[in-house]
Amino acid sequence: MKALEPLLFELARPGRSGGHVRADGSAEIPTSFARRAPLRLPELTEPQVVRHYTHLAQLNYAVDTGMYPLGSCTMKYNPKVNDRVAGLFADLHPRQSYRLTQGVLALAYELEQMLVKITGMDFVSLQPAAGAQSEFTALLVFKAYHAKRGQAAQRRRIIVPDSAHGTNPASAAMCGYEVTTVKSDARGNVDLEALRAALGPDVAGFMLTNPNTLGLFEERVREVCDAVHRAGGLVYGDGANMNALLGIARPGDLGFDCVHINVHKTFSTPHGAGGPGAGPLCVKAHLRPFLPKPWIVREADGSYHYDTAREDRDPETVGDSIGTIKQRLGNFGVLARAYTYMKSLGDEGLVETSEDAILAANYLLARLRPTYQVAYDRTPMHEFVLTAAPQKKKGASALDIAKGLIDEGFHPPSVYFPLIVAEAMMVEPTETEPKETLDAFAEAMLRVAERAGTDPESLHQAPLRAPLRRLDEVSAARKPVLKWKLPS
Amino acid sequence: MGRNPYSPHTDEDRREMLATIGTRNIDELITAIPADARRPRIGIGPGLSELEVQRHLEGLAALNVRAGDTAFFIGGPIQRRYIPAAVPVLALRGEFLTAYTPYQPEVSQGTLQAVFEYQSLMAELLAMDVVNSSMYDGGSAVAEAAFMAVRLTGRKKVVVATEVDFTYRRTLRTYARGPEIEIVEVPSAQLAASAAGAACLIAQHPDAFGTLVDVRAIADAAHAAGGLCVQVTEPHACALLEPPGALGADIAVGEGQPLGITMSYGGPHLGIFACREALVRQMPGRIAGQTLDANGTRGFVNTLQTREQHIRREKATSNICTNEALAGITAAVYMSLLGPAGLRAAARSGVARAHALAARLAAIPGCAIANDGPFFDRFTLRTRLGGWALRSALLDRRVQVEATAAHYLDGKRAGRDDVIIQCTELTSDGDADALVDAVSALMRTGAAAMAS
Structure with missing residues (x-):
């Protein structure tokens, strides 16, 4: 690996410039609003910037440089064609009319259908930007579901296993829930007796990763889900480990009410040194009314639009939806990569x-x-x-x-x-x-x-x-x- | 072999691996799965070659009309701006693109230093003490700022201006359903008078319609009432306008996409999140910090991690894990290429074009500029056609603008039905002529149909 690199600021000299954009026209800013604070950004030439970031890049270990066996992170190879085709959708603004973005909607709609087939769920929201945002979204959906049944005030608690990712309890707390942790048994499964003891009429739901964070398939997953359901709770599937289950098992067949997908793990989109990702939320039909809006509708003639009569209509006023978590279709540029990967593999x-x-x-x-x-x-x-x-x-x-x-x-x-x-x-x-x-x-x-x-x-x-x-x-x-x- | 083009294993490899494991086939490894749930058929169809998938995606892309194929004036948080050639070449290098979160700092100094530099550049632009590595987008940054203010003050009411972009307000209201925070929406002009009992006042400057807002007065009112001031801002505007840190903002948030990141129909983008130093222990998200190695050499690590979910679980300041670090690095590359002069030039170009265009449009009979005060690089145009009808009529003439309707329908404030015109350095003279000509023709004939 390369030797260390100075900071941008240490490479800069006043007066250097890249010449990328020149001001044209005059712009008078009212004096009371004009910037008086200094703006001491570094001044560099393009060759300096190119070498700086090239040197920094050379200090990194990455999938492109070697095996990256981080558990729970699924650091698989990120195909280059995915990055290139994502660029075909770069010059599109989310506020453009649906009439001008039919290709986007067609891709997103088909991606939803593919995720339905892979997970065994019924409907998908593509909005969440990452796994944790999808967890939070799902818990808002749980809250809305219980509220619809007049049980929002009563169901104040979320249960997580002691093997859970930190995001699970953090998402629950952020959603206003109390968190109860249940232990694992000697075989690395959720301790079913401990779970049963923790369940009650105050439980909103249970969050389970399967295969769990030990890499083990929950041997009594259906009994776990049944126990939660009998107590009136819902089961959240953390899909971080979905890379084990493609065509092997579907969360929808195992008792989960919903599952999120980390497309930056299972579906090969690059992790970008910490992000971006995308975390589509897949749900069973009984949770669909609460999903974020807008939803994509496909007409018989093969055209697409959003489900609101006018595309600017407030999603919160439409049915029981929790609203919007991230506008339109979330991290579409990431989702387009995942779609490409799934089309490539079949x-x-x-x-x-x-x-x-x-x-x-x-x-x-x-x-x-x-x-x-x-x-x-x-x-x-x-x-x-x-x-x-x-x-x-x-x-x-x-x-x-x-x-x-x-x-x-x-x-x-x-x-x-x-x-x-x-x-x-x-x-x-x-x-x-x-x-x-x-x-x-x-x-x-x-x-x-x-x-x-x-x-x-x-x-x-x-x-x-x-x-x-x-x-x-x-x-x-x-x-x-x-x-x-x-x-x- | 060959079903997954990215699988390296030959059949012989697989046989050897199974033999080492001591099993005959994969099925013997998945017996923990209920028998009736094993190996479901997927049903998405056969795989495509790279050439086939490239053609398929090109076919889908051809169904879209790109922003640049029309005269384009849609903007707001997400803006069509010039991206220097070197930005994607550097930021999308495989060593950044395919790295994970820098959990092992000794082999992640490229990421950590680039993030530290992003934090430093953004802190200077905003004149704020501390910037985190990134949030998902501007909307989640606004919501997390509100949550942070609630934690810091112990109050459960947040007051947000109706001139804050509607996508931000929607995300804020959705997030607030979780901890059941009361969200009150009032016009910017009434924000200062609504500070009593509020965890924070949230103002956007320049606002969703481009109007400049007196943030200082809002911050003073928030502080006098024991609350915080959250300013939503835009990075280019900060190059020319007094930045949040100089206006009294305790937390500054915004969308960083205009800094060299493609629009990509809404993401992946960059949630900017900054705060005063005294508040940093309640800040959400990752932060890179400077330290020394065992030899006393300067290096960088993720720091203040006791705020984060992987350490604190339900007591963390946020659930965020995966963020938009690469977007932050992209923004840093952009800022270092443009430098202060280039950033000012790009910002000034948008302002100059917006003001020149507004003057031409205002001269058309039946047209008026409808901002409540001086505006920055976007403005609202009011005509007797109404905003939604004008937007639709312009669309038929290959001119794209945004109607204000979306901003007001959910702001519970009726009465404005205009269009918003956003300009940047990419707005060409031809674009401006196309808009002026189309509006002139529509105003002459008055024949705009109430489309859709």
Whole structure:
């Protein structure tokens, strides 16, 4: 990797300019409104900017540079054709008339239908911009559903498993709910007895990831859903791990009332160094009235429009909808990529995707099982969770192992999640890594384990081959420096 | 093999892998799934080659009329602006595009430094102390600002101006259903008088119709009543107008798409979120911070993470995880290419064109500019045809404008039926002529049908 790069501000000199846009015409700003605050943005030439960002890019590990086995993140290959065709829709404004955006509506409508078929749900909202926003949207839908039955005030509580992603309880709290956590059982499933004990007439719903964050399929998923339903609650499916289920199982057949899809995981759209994503929400028919508006309508002649009589009509005044979470069709540029991926793969390709994801995870686990301890030793789906507790006893923590892997040339797995596993290391190889890469990663993991046994101290020093050594996160939080400051 | 073009496994690979696992086939690995639910048929059809899928998508795209195919005056939070060639070349490099959230900072310095630089550039533009890595969009940034004000004040009422863009107000009202926050909508002119008991006053400047708003008076009123001032703003406007930090805003939010990001029918875009330093512990979203490594070398990390969902779960300041980091990096590339002079020039071009165009339109008999005060780079045009009918009639002449109806129908404030004309540096003389000619012809004939 490249050497470090100065900040933009340190490269700038007053008077340099890119010459990209020149002012033409005069614009008088009323004096009382005109900017008086200084505007000390850096002044650079285009070649400087190009080299700066090229150098920064070279400091990053990415799917395009190597295997990225972050559990729960599905860092599969992001096909380039998806990026190119998304550009065909770049010069469209969401406030253009539906009459001028028939291609957008046709794509979105077909995407909804494809998601219905894959999830076994009945209807889809494409609006949520990410998984967490989709969780929040679904909980607003739950609230509206219970309100329609006169039970909004009574049903104040959401239950989550102790293995849940942090977004689940955070979304519930943001939606005004109290959060109850139920434990997992010895096989890594939701503890059904604990769940039953937590259920009651005050419960609005239960949030479940399946396969769960241990990479395990919930063995009694239907009993779990039935128990929640019998208590009058709804079951939310966190679709973060949908990459295991394409043509393998449908959440709609298992008892879920809704499920969100992280298209930036399952459907190959790039993660963009943290975002963007898109989180379509798929629901059963009984929740449809509450979905965000507007909805797309297809006419018999193959034309499309939004369901409001005039396209500018207030969605909140239409039926029982919760309103709008993100205008029109959400992150359409991301959704167009996901659509392209699904069209490229078709039925057989999608099934092969999940089969190969399951195969890769089980293969990697088979290679690592003799050396590493498995948290819950069942057959995993598309990812698995190891515990570095034995290595920790010898002096090398999951973090040390992660940093050791960096020196081996790999991005580490997710560490310290799920919270219920001590020294957790969550590995998701995805279906797009060839066997020789899986082997190389396994061998790197074994070498690091060997070092943990013989020379744990050396791992405390890792990484030594990255652009930087370990960073002081404690000081960063204690005395935050959150922007560049002019030298005084 | 070959069903998934991105699968690397040969049949022989698969056999070897199954043998290592000690199983005969995949079906033996999925027995935890209820038997009757295993292997459903999908039914979306066969896969396409790359060439076929490219042609298919081109066919869909051809059903759209692109903004640039017409004289285009729709804007608001999302604006059609010039994007320098270097912006996508740099921001869409695979090392940024295909990286994850920088959980391992030693191999993510490119992302972390670029985000830190975005925060620094945006803080300077807004004259605010702290900027986060990004929110989903302007709308969710407005809603999260309201939630943050509720947490900070303990009050459950938020007052928002009806001149705040309708998409922002819709998202705010939808979000508010969760924690049951009371949302009161009043005209900007009455905002200051509505501060009592409010967690915050939310004003947009320039407002949805382009009118300049006295944010200082609103901030003073909010502070006198013990509440916060949230200013919704636009990045180009901040290059020429006194920025939120100088007007007394405690939180500044807005849509960052105009900074080099494509319109893409509404996303992915950039939620700008900034606040005063004293409030940072209640800020939502990721923040990059500067620190040192074990050798004492400067580096960057995600910091103040005890605000976030992966640490605090139900006690987090927000549920946001995936954000729009790449859009923030794109905006930083754009700002560093344009520099202060280029950013001012782009902003000034829009203002100059809007004012020149408004003067020409106002000279047409039957037309008037309907803003309540001085305007920035968009304005409202009132005619006897009404806004919706004028919009539809212009559409038939390949001129695209936005009607104000959407803003008012849900603002519970009737009486304005105009169109909004947004200008940027991409508004050409030909576009302006097309609009003026079309409006002139319509006003002469008065023949605009009440379309749709």
